[in-house]
Structure formats: structure tokens, C-alpha cells
Amino acid sequence: MSWTDERIEKLTKMWEGGATASQIADELGGVSRNAVIGKAHRLGLKARPSPVKANEKPVRPAPAPKKPKPVEAAPAAPEAKVEAPVVRAAPPPVAPAPRAPEPAAPPVAAEDVAPVAPKGPRVVSVGPGGFLRQGPGDQQQPIPPAPPRRLVPAKPSAEIADKTSLLDLNDRVCRWPMGHPGEPDFHFCGDKVNPGFPYCVEHCGRAYQAQLPRGARRPPPPLPFGGPRVR
Structure with a gap:
């Protein structure tokens, strides 16, 4: 069903009046709730907040207070004797003895430092054919590419x-x-x-x-060995 001026005016009036999309669809007839919402969005009508909030928790009624139970009087316990704690004096602190300064180590050159060997046994994998596969530490540096070769045109021979x-x-x-x-x-x-x-x-x-006239043509020579065999 098409949107006429009367239907649009009625939709705008009910939308601004606070009616829901379902009520407007029932009032207009022939349209769905989603069609009403889409038409209101295209007309630029003011959006209304949804009555359902995602983070809102339902309110539960508070439980009724329970009646307190009567407290019975406990029998009196015999008095216990409390002894005063004995305070002992702490010994005076002892100062640590001064340490002699350690001699400074001589500087080590970078060439004298031996490479650190990897911990654990070396694992060598044997591939098909009996050759040994290289590990991560056995790979060599890539070989630099060769310089481009200059192509020299070949000289023709003396005969040609x-x-x-x-x-x-x-x-x-x-x-x-x-x-x-x-x-x-x-x-x-x-x-x-x-x-x-x-x-x-x-x-x-x-x-x-040039092809000769038909009367001056010669028959073709016979095929060798009598020609093909006729079956």
C-alpha cells in the first residue's frame, strides 16, 4: 500500500503523540510495524528511547524480616587467673665487619670471547639418499648474486x-x-x-x-612398385 499524504500526516501525529509502532500499524492498516519504523526514520522523526534497557535488572521484593529468637542466659564461668607477661631486654645490635674491596677484573677483548655453544646434544637429521640436513645454526650466509653479464653480439662467419x-x-x-x-x-x-x-x-x-592447357598435359609418372595395393 502506498504512503499518501493523509497516512503520512496521521503517522507523524501519532508518532509525536507517543503511540507505539504496533498501534500506528493497526490504526493505518495494511502495513507492518517494521514498515512504520522505517517510514518514521526516513521522515526524520525524533527517535524515542526503548522501554527495555539492556543493563537493567529486575527489581525483586525485599524479604520479610525474621523474628529474633530469645537468648538464654549462659552459666557464669569461673574466673581465671591472668599472669602478667614477662618482658625481656633485647641484645644490642652488632655492626657487620667491613669487607675488603675486590680487585677489578681485567678487560676482555671481543676476540677472546669464545662463542657460546648450544646446550644439549646436537640433533642431525638424515634425509632421503643419506645426506645430512642442515640445522638452523649450520646454514651459511647467502651467496651474493653474480654481476650482470654483458651480452656481446656474435660475429658472423666469413662465409656469410x-x-x-x-x-x-x-x-x-x-x-x-x-x-x-x-x-x-x-x-x-x-x-x-x-x-x-x-x-x-x-x-x-x-x-x-603457368599451368598448361588440358590437352597438352602429360599423365603423371607411375608409382613405384605398381602403386598402392587395392583391397
Whole structure:
């Protein structure tokens, strides 16, 4: 149900009048107690303290006073003789004898101080394979890292000093291989490429050949050993 101006005005009036959230919800109808509290919070109405206090203890009625019992008279005890305490004089205090000053110890250098050995037996753990594991006191200082190495470019061999190698290839030079890859002077053509092709004009003529007309074509050579076996 929507909050109309009349319902809001009625809620504000009852809230300021001291009515509880449950009473306001019953009066308006169609809303819950939590909805009334939330609407009052959004309207900025003054919050009221809760009637229930967390630290308040219930008040219990005080118990009725008990009637005192009659006290009976106790029989008189015989009088006892009290002896006066004997006071003894304390002996005079004796002053302690003065001590001779102890000789000062000579200074000890830091190099002469021996390292303190750990108490108790040393425990050595044997790992898999028979090697001895290091304990906390056996660990060495970390080794400083080696200085960075300066990379020097390798010099090409004399056979391909002025020729195009694999590292020199790009989209503007011919990639036609010259020689066998196992040979020391193996290199690539390196001439200017034919536009639209990976090779130069000369090697394009060797890589791409025009297809002959259908009537001038020759049959392919026969396969060795009679070709594949037909099952």
C-alpha cells in the first residue's frame, strides 16, 4: 500500500503523540510495524528511547524480616587467673665487619670471547639418499648474486659476412634459400621482392609456373612398385 499524504500526516501525529509502532500499524492498516519504523526514520522523526534497557535488572521484593529468637542466659564461668607477661631486654645490635674491596677484573677483548655453544646434544637429521640436513645454526650466509653479464653480439662467419641470414629476413627482401641448410655458406637471396610475393622476380618465375592447357598435359609418372595395393 502506498504512503499518501493523509497516512503520512496521521503517522507523524501519532508518532509525536507517543503511540507505539504496533498501534500506528493497526490504526493505518495494511502495513507492518517494521514498515512504520522505517517510514518514521526516513521522515526524520525524533527517535524515542526503548522501554527495555539492556543493563537493567529486575527489581525483586525485599524479604520479610525474621523474628529474633530469645537468648538464654549462659552459666557464669569461673574466673581465671591472668599472669602478667614477662618482658625481656633485647641484645644490642652488632655492626657487620667491613669487607675488603675486590680487585677489578681485567678487560676482555671481543676476540677472546669464545662463542657460546648450544646446550644439549646436537640433533642431525638424515634425509632421503643419506645426506645430512642442515640445522638452523649450520646454514651459511647467502651467496651474493653474480654481476650482470654483458651480452656481446656474435660475429658472423666469413662465409656469410655479406649475405642475408635468417635474422636479416623481413617483408621487403627475397626469402629464396641459397644452398643447403647444413652448409656453412647457407643464406637467402636478399634481393627486392616482387610486390605481392615473398620472392624476387627471378625466383617468382621458378616458384610459380603457368599451368598448361588440358590437352597438352602429360599423365603423371607411375608409382613405384605398381602403386598402392587395392583391397
